[in-house]
Structure formats: structure tokens, C-alpha cells
Amino acid sequence: MAKITYIEHDGTEHVVDVKTGLTVMEGAVKNNVPGIDADCGGACACATCHVYVDDAWKDKTGESSAMEESMLDFAENVEPNSRLSCQIKVSDALDGLVVRLPESQH
């Protein structure tokens, strides 16, 4: 279990307990946190689960795959700390993770 804070573009914070094994995307979607659309349900095919990972957490969230990099390269408002949240698996090590959401996923 990890406590994850999702911060919407307008600053609204959602703090959610997410089960180990789920993804950061699933943690948001299953708790009705707005701002992560996840159209493909985690197949790394849509880039509508884009988040910015707070710098302090960049190492712990792991490397992104070539497929993820390639999808992100064409998403909107990409920054160096952009990730696809369906590709980040939740573990105890991510307890306290903070991610910010872009203005829009489309």
C-alpha cells in the first residue's frame, strides 16, 4: 500500500491509498480522481494517463520503456519529468509519491 497524492492542474489535491501491484494510473481511475483519462486501460497505447513526477521521486519510479518514451514524445505539454502513469507500478517504496496532472489529456 502506498499513499499517493495526485495534484490536478488547478491545484486540487487528492490523497489516495493505492494497493501494491496496481499502477499509478489505476490508483487514480479507480478512485475517481479526475484528470487521468487512461483511454486504453493501461496498454501503453493512448498517452492519456500523462503525469509529472515530482523530482524527488524520479529515481524510485524507475526507467520508462522505449514504447513509453516514444508515446510521450508526441503527447502535449511534455516536460523532462513526464511519465505515463500506467507504466508506473505501485510498491511500498512509492509511499508518499506526488504526481501532478497536465491541464488536459487530449
Next chain:
Amino acid sequence: MSELGANVVILGAGHAGGTAAALLRQYGHTGPITLVGDEPLAPYQRPPLSKAWLKGEADADSLALKPLEFYAEHQIDFRPNIRAVKLRRSDKLVELSDGSTLAYDILILATGARAIKLPVPGADLAGLLELRTAADAEALKAAVGPGKRLAVVGGGYIGLEVAASGRALGAEVVVIERESRLLARVACEALSDFFRGVHETHGVVFEMGASVTGFVGENGHVTGVILADGRTLPCDASVIGVGATPNDELAADSGLETARGVVVDLEARTSDPSIFAIGDVAHRPMPIYDRMFRMESVPNALEQAKQAASAITGRPAPAGEVPWQWSDQYDLKLQIAGYAFDVDEVLLRGDPASGKFAVFHLKGDQIQSVEAINSPPEFMMGKQLIGNRKPVSKAKLSDLSVSMKEVVA
């Protein structure tokens, strides 16, 4: 008109219906929401049923759109195992299979589509499966395994995904397709040939141009598929994947306008202003192609759920989206954007032999659709260009040394 307090009834608790219920609450709807579905499960995703889930890589929890508690926590009255049997629009009532009725101010039809059955002798034998629901997928998973012989009828995306998953589970798989090539209705020849090659490499056997005229069985269980040329292909189970038909009877019987699907506008509203229709059951306008049609895809279900929830809660209509879809087979990721309407040229970018290429369908110098294999840039950029209608340079588009960001003419 603000309808935030309206009594909303949603028929069909699938991807579209479940999403609409959640979005209504997210958008501040305060009135009652009742979600009626004839399946035992709360809304779940179907795409993994032929892919990761079938191969055992995803569990039931990950299929569910939301945890079951979500519905009660958000005052959504979710009623499983109940079917809507009749719509009485003049009374604003729905009759349910348990004999009760439900009143509504606003109704959302999200009844989806069902698998088409083959009207041939033997079609009621045990071991003949379809793949639409989680229950269907359970039955299929139980029927395939090492050494089992699986006959897949229909070489469309779902059929091919089942074939790939079946091989991964160790089954012998034959795919029977009526047309002379795979994916005949949805993909170009280059892609058909490519997929056939990949599946053959993985040991799938194809019977092309073959129609199924019946099934034979022993003790009520299927043992073989009979083809029009007289041969019988032995099998332990068979999956029929020959397409789906919309569950639009409730709408049609109540006099709503239908056209192989319930006709709606860009707000997902039907010809009755208090009734919306979303997802696989809707026949909707698609302005970028200047026509109306019915789609069977998750992105379409999500977009229309958004349209309806926005209209009901008085939000501005969401921006139009480019339709798209994906498919996973073996280690291939296929991403498709748009539909190949009014196409006058088909252009290949990359070499299929490399396992990484894209097929662009053009109308003049505009992209109508793109099929991308293991090629996210081609998919992402192609999708943008389909949406903004910008002309592209065909020379650049077919030249791999020119990046996708530079193909705009």
C-alpha cells in the same frame, strides 16, 4: 436548463454506462443515478478479455472500471443481473425483467452490442463459444490449454487476438475466414498479409476463403467444424468471432430513430430530448468524415459518455476526438487512428519485414487513417493530422529518414 438534480437512469452497465455514471458525479450531478445491467459484474473493460486477461496476465480486479464500493460511495444505485425489457417513453418509465418499473427524467441507453451467431446446424453444441462478456472469457479460458484444438471462426481483430492468446496457452489453433484475406473489412492488404505471416510463424493454421456450414458433436459437445468444401476440421472448442450487432431493440420498439444503432447527435442525444445513447449501441455523427456511423471501441464509448454527461450537467461540449483503437498480438502493438473513408491512396512507411511500419490512407494530401505496427510516432502524429486536417507531403511521409514531426507539407 440545469439538470443537476434530474433523476438519471442508465441502461447497460458496460464501459460506456459505467463511465457515464462516474463522470456525472465527477461533473457535480446531485440527482439520483441508477445503473441497470444484465451482467453479474460491475462495469469492466472488455479489451483484456481477448488479450492479457485470457493469457492470465490480468486479474478480475484489474478488469473492473471501479471497485464495487465506488458505486455506493458515490450514491450510484448499481443494479446487476437485471434486464430492461421495455421502454415506455410517454410515461418516462422503463420496465425491468424483475417485473418492476423505473421512472426517469433522463435516460441513457448504453446497452452495447452482442456477438452475431452463426445460423448453421450444430450451433447450439457445448464448446461453441463467443467472446463478449467476462463469463464468455471464463468459458474460453477453461476450454483452451496445452494440446487442446481451438477453431476460431472469423479472422478479425478479436479472432486474431484469441488465436494469439490460444497459442500462448499452448493450444493448437486454426482460424477459419470466409474472405480471401484476414481483417478484410478493416485493414489494407499489406497489413492482412503481415498479420497472417506473424500468426503462421507462431503456428496458427489458416483456412482462407472457407465458410462454415455447420458443426458436428458427440454427447452434445462440439468435435468439429464443417466447411462448405465438405471437410470437417476436428476441434475441442470453437470461438465464433464474426462481428457484433447493436442492442438497439429497446430504442427501436419505442419509436426512437435507429439506423443499425440508435441515431444520436454530437451531444449523444437521441430523437427524444430526454434520452441519450452512447457506446457500441449508438449511430453517431463523425464530423471529420462528414458522415454518421457506429463504432465499437473504448475511446468511442468514453467520448460519448463525456458528451452525454457534459450535456446533462450543463458543461460545454467536449472537443471532438479522432476515433482510434488498438490491438495486441504476440509482441506486436497495433494502433489505428481514423477510418479509411474516401481513400484514393495507400502509402507504406517502413518495411513490414522489420516488424515496425505504418500504413497511411490518404484522401488527396490529407490523412484519413493510419495503421501503425510498433510505431507510436506514426500513430500519434497521424492521429493529430487526421484531427487537424493539415496536408502532408507524401514524399516525406513515405521516407523513414524524415521524422514524423517534419511530414507536414
